[in-house]
Amino acid sequence: MEFFKYSRTFDFMSKSKLAMLFSTILVLASYAILATKGLNYGIDFAGGTVVQVKYDTKAPIKAMREKLKANKLFDGASISEFGSPDEVVIRMKTTTGNVTQDIGDVTREVLKGTGAFEVRRVDIVGPKVGSELKEKGIMSLVLAILSILIYVAFRFEWRFAVASIVALVHDVSIAMGAVALFAIDVNLDVLAAILTLLGYSLNDTIIVFDRIREGITKSKKANLTEIINESITRTLARTTLTSLTTFFVVFTLFMFGGEIIHAFAFTLLVGIIVGTYSSIFVASPILIFFGFDVKGYHTKLAEKAKREAEKNRMREQFESGVM
Amino acid sequence: MKLNYRIVIFALAIVFGIVFSLPSLLQTQSGKKITLGLDLQGGLHMLLGVKTEEATKSRIKSMAASIKHFAERNDILINGLTFDNKSVTFEVLDSDEIKTFDEFLSKLEGVTVTHKGSVISVSLTPKEIEKTKKQAVSQAIETIRNRLDQFGLSEPIVARQGKDKILVELAGIKSQEDEQRARELISRAAKLELMAVDEDRNARVYNMSDADAASYGDIILEDVKSPKIKYLVHEIPILDGGMLTGANVGFDQNNRPVINFKLNAEGADIFGDFTGKNVGKRLAVVLDGKVYSAPNINERIGGGSGQISGNYTVLEAKDLAIALRSGALLAPIYLMEKRSVGPSLGADSIKASMIALIGGFVLVIVFMMVYYRMAGVIANIALIANLLLLLAVMSLFGATLTLPGMAGIVLTVGMAVDANVIITERIRELIYEGKSMHKAIEEGYSNAMRAILDANITTLIASVVLYVYGTGAIKGFAVTMSIGILASMLTAILGTHGIYQMLESKMGKSKNYRFWFGIKG
Numbered sequence: 067m068e069f070f071k072y073s074r075t076f077d078f079m080s081k082s083k084l085a086m087l088f089s090t091i092l093v094l095a096s097y098a099i100l101a102t103k104g105l106n107y108g109i110d111f112a113g114g115t116v117v118q119v120k121y122d123t124k125a126p127i128k129a130m131r132e133k134l135k136a137n138k139l140f141d142g143a144s145i146s147e148f149g150s151p152d153e154v155v156i157r158m159k160t161t162t163g164n165v166t167q168d169i170g171d172v173t174r175e176v177l178k179g180t181g182a183f184e185v186r187r188v189d190i191v192g193p194k195v196g197s198e199l200k201e202k203g204i205m206s207l208v209l210a211i212l213s214i215l216i217y218v219a220f221r222f223e224w225r226f227a228v229a230s231i232v233a234l235v236h237d238v239s240i241a242m243g244a245v246a247l248f249a250i251d252v253n254l255d256v257l258a259a260i261l262t263l264l265g266y267s268l269n270d271t272i273i274v275f276d277r278i279r280e281g282i283t284k285s286k287k288a289n290l291t292e293i294i295n296e297s298i299t300r301t302l303a304r305t306t307l308t309s310l311t312t313f314f315v316v317f318t319l320f321m322f323g324g325e326i327i328h329a330f331a332f333t334l335l336v337g338i339i340v341g342t343y344s345s346i347f348v349a350s351p352i353l354i355f356f357g358f359d360v361k362g363y364h365t366k367l368a369e370k371a372k373r374e375a376e377k378n379r380m381r382e383q384f385e386s387g388v389m
Numbered sequence: 390m391k392l393n394y395r396i397v398i399f400a401l402a403i404v405f406g407i408v409f410s411l412p413s414l415l416q417t418q419s420g421k422k423i424t425l426g427l428d429l430q431g432g433l434h435m436l437l438g439v440k441t442e443e444a445t446k447s448r449i450k451s452m453a454a455s456i457k458h459f460a461e462r463n464d465i466l467i468n469g470l471t472f473d474n475k476s477v478t479f480e481v482l483d484s485d486e487i488k489t490f491d492e493f494l495s496k497l498e499g500v501t502v503t504h505k506g507s508v509i510s511v512s513l514t515p516k517e518i519e520k521t522k523k524q525a526v527s528q529a530i531e532t533i534r535n536r537l538d539q540f541g542l543s544e545p546i547v548a549r550q551g552k553d554k555i556l557v558e559l560a561g562i563k564s565q566e567d568e569q570r571a572r573e574l575i576s577r578a579a580k581l582e583l584m585a586v587d588e589d590r591n592a593r594v595y596n597m598s599d600a601d602a603a604s605y606g607d608i609i610l611e612d613v614k615s616p617k618i619k620y621l622v623h624e625i626p627i628l629d630g631g632m633l634t635g636a637n638v639g640f641d642q643n644n645r646p647v648i649n650f651k652l653n654a655e656g657a658d659i660f661g662d663f664t665g666k667n668v669g670k671r672l673a674v675v676l677d678g679k680v681y682s683a684p685n686i687n688e689r690i691g692g693g694s695g696q697i698s699g700n701y702t703v704l705e706a707k708d709l710a711i712a713l714r715s716g717a718l719l720a721p722i723y724l725m726e727k728r729s730v731g732p733s734l735g736a737d738s739i740k741a742s743m744i745a746l747i748g749g750f751v752l753v754i755v756f757m758m759v760y761y762r763m764a765g766v767i768a769n770i771a772l773i774a775n776l777l778l779l780l781a782v783m784s785l786f787g788a789t790l791t792l793p794g795m796a797g798i799v800l801t802v803g804m805a806v807d808a809n810v811i812i813t814e815r816i817r818e819l820i821y822e823g824k825s826m827h828k829a830i831e832e833g834y835s836n837a838m839r840a841i842l843d844a845n846i847t848t849l850i851a852s853v854v855l856y857v858y859g860t861g862a863i864k865g866f867a868v869t870m871s872i873g874i875l876a877s878m879l880t881a882i883l884g885t886h887g888i889y890q891m892l893e894s895k896m897g898k899s900k901n902y903r904f905w906f907g908i909k910g
Contacts, residue, residue: 067760067907068817118734163723165437165576170729171569185565186734190727195436206858210851217850221843258793258855258863262800262870265851269804269844273811276840304807304814311756311810312803315749319799322748324741326428327796334800 069306075299078346079291079354085347093236096243105242108251109157109189111203113196117156117173118148118187121180125154129180137176139169149325153186161190203257210264218268222275223363229352230271233344237267237337244336250329259333266312266334267341270305271349277301278350282360283367290360294350302346309342395887399774402879406777413784423783424560426791426865429739431732432560433568436725437529437575439553444525444720445518446474447580452497452511453477454625458659459493470606470625476512525720526553533557535715536574554725563732570708578677578721579712581630581650583660583695584610584622586671586683594621613679614700620680622673627663629717632656636713638706639696646706647698650713657693665689676709742795749799753806761813762907767888768809771880775805778876779869786868793866801873807844808881812837817908826896826905830889834882841882845874 109116119125127145134140134156143158162169170188177183191199211234219227241263245256277297285293316338320331412420427434453472456479460467465486470479481487484507494502494509499517503510513521530547533555537545546558557575562568587607590597594609602609602621612618635651652660664672664686673683674697681699701709754772757765779801783790816833824832849871856867889896902908 068909120733161724163438163725165435165722165724166569166573168569168572171565174565184731184733186731188727188729190724192438192725194438195726202858206854209858210854213850213854214847217847254859254863255793258859258866261851261855262866265848265870266804268847268851269807272844272847273840276843280836300818301814304811307760307810307814308804308807311753311806312800314752314756315745315799315803318748318752319742319745319796321745322741323745323796323799324738326738326792327742327745330793330796 069303075292075296076302078295078298079351082347082351082354086351089236089344089348092243093239096239096246099243099246103246103249105246105252106249107200108253108256109191109196110253111196111200112159113161113191113193114157114159115161115169115191116187116189117170117185119154119156119173119177119183120186121152121154121183123181124151125183126180127154130154130156130177133176133180137172139172140176149328153325161192163192199254203254206257206261207264210261214264214268218272222279225353225356226275226279228356229349230268230275232352233271233349234264234267236344236348237263237340240340241333241337245329245333248332250332253329255327255330256333259330259337263334263337263341266338267344270309270341270345273304274298274301274345274350278353282363290354293360294353298346298350305342305345309338313338393887393890395883396891397887399880399884399887402778402884403774406774406781409781409784410777413780421784421787423780423788423790425735425739426789426794427558427560427728427735428730428792429735429790429795430560431562431730431735432558433562433571434559434726434728435557435575436550436727437555437557437722438725439526439529439555440721440723441522441525441553442474442720445513445521447719448513448521449474449477450625451629451631452500454628456511457625459490462662463489465489476510478508478510480508482507521719522553526555528716528719529722530555532715532718533575536577536711537571539711539715540571540574542571555722561732562729568729570704574708574712576722577708577712578718579630579709579715580677580717581633581697581713582626582675583628584626584673584675585663585667586673587621587623588670591621594619597621610673610675610678610680613676613681618680620673620683622675622680626675627672628652628656628659630713631717632659633713633716636710638703638710641696641698645698646701646703647696648706648710648713649694649696652693652695654693657691660693660695661689661691738792739795742792742799746795746799746802750802753802757806757809760907762903763905764809764813764816764907767885768806768813768881770888771809771877771884772802772805774880774884775801775873775876778880779872782872782876783869788868789865790869791865793863794869797866797869797873801869801877804848805873805877805881808837808841808877809885811841812882812885813906817906820902820906820908826899826902827893830886830893830896834886838882841878845878849874 125147127147130145134143134145139160140156140158141160143156145154145156147153148155156173168188169190170185174185211231215227215231218230238260241260245252250256274297277300278294281293281297316331316334319327320335323331409421411417413423416422449472453470456477457470466482468480468482470477472478481490487507487509490509491502494500494511497511499514499520500511501514526549530549534545534547537547537559542559542561544560546556548556550556559571562571587605590605590607597609599609606624607621608624610620610622612620632652632655633650634653636648639647639649641647668686668688670686671683672686674681676697681697754769757768759765761768776798779798812833815837816829819829819832820826852867852870852874856864856871859867896905899905
């Protein structure tokens with residue numbers, strides 16, 4: 067089967083202005099959402115308590131609210147359905163430092179008489195731990211981006227590195243915007259999804275860039291736009307197919323992976339779509355924008371090759387004893 | 390026919406994968422296995438903080454006790470023995486005795502002694518305070534580990550995290566009661582003190598404030614069973630649990646469980662001295678600041694053994710004995726983070742992630758076969774080998790599989806075929822250009838190599854950062870991702886190339902591009 071038989075080059079770059087506009091709007095909208103609505107930090111970063119309760123039948127949320135009101139511990143607690151009507155999550159800001167007195171036990175006591183239920187999960191994160199995790203999380207994001215930047219700059223050229231980072235920031239911003247828009251709890255798993263997305267989105271971009279680099283070195287054309295168009299067209303099959311297979315599996319995670327993995331899968335799902343789009347429409351135009359000079363690069367490569375040849379000649383001379 | 394080293398390596402990798410992943414897949418008794426994380430099998434994860442300043446406080450307190458005992462033993466009259474968070478202060482009434490005292494104090498470690506006339510104050514040096522705090526954490530870890538070992542769980546994990554935090558992980562807790570018991574066992578200070586009841590003033594205890602009591606050098610303690618009953622006891626204990634050498638459950642004449650304890654030589658000495666001097670008075674047995682019993686002293690108790698009776702069940706007595714045996718916590722601990730997952734939720738998570746894994750897997754496999762025909766089949770062989778390798782390496786490391794780790798495996802399935810997609814697309818391109826099958830394969834591989842390497846290394850960088858900075862479950866995700874990427878390099882690049890080379894003679898003659906690569910050619 068073939069969806070993408072390479073017969074003619076698609077002119078992607080002519081659409082780049084439109085794509086840029088679209089991307090700018092999306093990114094700005096994401097920032098607007100982040101600024102106004104803000105991220106909904108879950109207990110991993112904000113500290114607090116989560117108790118997950120499962121009933122035999124539909125959870126009597128109203129009755130539960132009444133019962134919880136009676137106990138001071140549950141001041142400001144929110145109750146919401148979790149994945150299915152018989153399962154609920156109670157979230158609150160309060161934490162206890164007491165090892166023996168357990169919020170799970172207290173919840174069991176308080177909810178007595180609301181039906182048959184079991185407390186399935188109790189997560190307590192103290193405020194100190196939360197702020198530590200936050201620090202670590204931000205640190206890991208920054209570190210990942212930096213080390214990737216260095217690697218790409220080392221392997222390609224600084225413009226490629228900058229372009230791939232711009233694409234990365236673009237993807238992460240939009241993914242975070244979506245997370246904020248849908249009020250998804252930001253916990254460690256969302257952070258993991260964002261970091262995975264970093265790797266994934268970059269993976270996509272690099273494959274395209276690799277082709278562009280190959281095109282630059284091999285083709286006689288000096289027009290970067292043409293080279294980019296050709297390279298993207300040639301990698302289009304791969305980009306789409308891999309995105310599809312990854313999308314398949316993340317989608318199955320999203321559909322069947324259970325509520326606990328939901329936030330993770332959602333973030334990745336958005337990320338894969340945005341990441342695929344950005345590796346085609348965002349990363350490459352930036353190369354043009356930064357004025358990547360094909361001729362200059364050619365000269366550089368030629369010089370490099372010359373130096374190599376010179377070195378080899380010297381070595382040969384040296385080895386054969388002629389000095 | 391030259392030796393096809395790629396296929397040899399690939400075959401070896403598959404054998405390795407099968408052999409070492411079998412114990413995990415079949416859950417055999419022996420062999421190295423992947424352990425399921427707490428979020429999948431249910432269990433309790435806790436991060437505990439240690440209140441280290443309490444440890445220095447109790448150091449000072451026990452110093453006060455030994456100073457008092459020394460003075461009594463040598464009939465030296467001292468006055469105004471007080472202590473705070475930093476030092477013990479007292480006055481020696483007979484100035485000739487100061488020398489004797491100095492000699493005794495010089496034997497104490499890590500203290501600074503200052504004199505103001507006949508008033509002596511003894512304080513801990515900063516270095517000693519640091520040491521005491523450090524010790525408190527190590528001792529807490531040791532103590533909690535001992536207690537949990539006797540609790541009868543499979544392999545509890547107790548480890549230091551950072552400077553003064555303790556990580557406790559208990560797998561396979563099956564019920565609320567078990568969890569409650571474990572928590573109590575962990576957090577129990579188990580500080581045993583034998584204290585003298587202040588018989589001269591005890592009658593007035595009910596109309597006394599804490600401040601009043603302190604002015605007599607006493608404290609007011611409640612009875613463990615009925616908090617309404619109060620006792621006035623001397624603040625400085627006669628001796629504490631540090632001198633305990635054993636504790637076990639016994640039964641008194643009414644067949645109620647009691648705890649018999651034994652003291653070391655020093656403790657036995659002090660205990661004997663005290664009981665000999667205080668016949669007719671009461672001795673309060675205090676555990677974690679609550680009075681368990683306050684029996685009358687009928688005679689001198691030598692031999693250093695005693696009994697704690699209280700109104701408890703056999704199980705309570707057992708746990709109490711465990712706590713006493715494993716020693717007191719020098720410093721109280723508090724909860725910083727707790728995550729507990731019930732076994733049913735863990736089972737649900739396994740089920741859900743398995744459905745996702747199998748669903749994703751089947752989708753990818755079918756897609757590859759339909760789209761690439763034989764090349765897809767070859768890519769699928771590599772994918773299965775990749776999964777086997779991943780499981781094998783994880784088993785060898787004894788890695789823990791967490792829910793995010795499962796997600797990592799699912800993601801690996803999606804991304805592992807990427808290398809094969811890149812390679813096959815390259816081969817197709819070359820075939821379109823009219824290259825022979827053999828040439829197309831060889832050039833396709835060399836063309837695709839660089840892109841695959843670059844792409845994988847960047848992904849690897851991201852997952853290594855995740856591993857270094859991640860905690861707990863996230864680490865598990867990073868591990869599976871990294872191993873998955875590395876394994877895919879071996880299987881998808883080397884392995885598939887080997888298979889093509891093996892089939893080369895067949896492919897070279899064939900013009901059936903549709904069968905091999907799913908294209909018209």
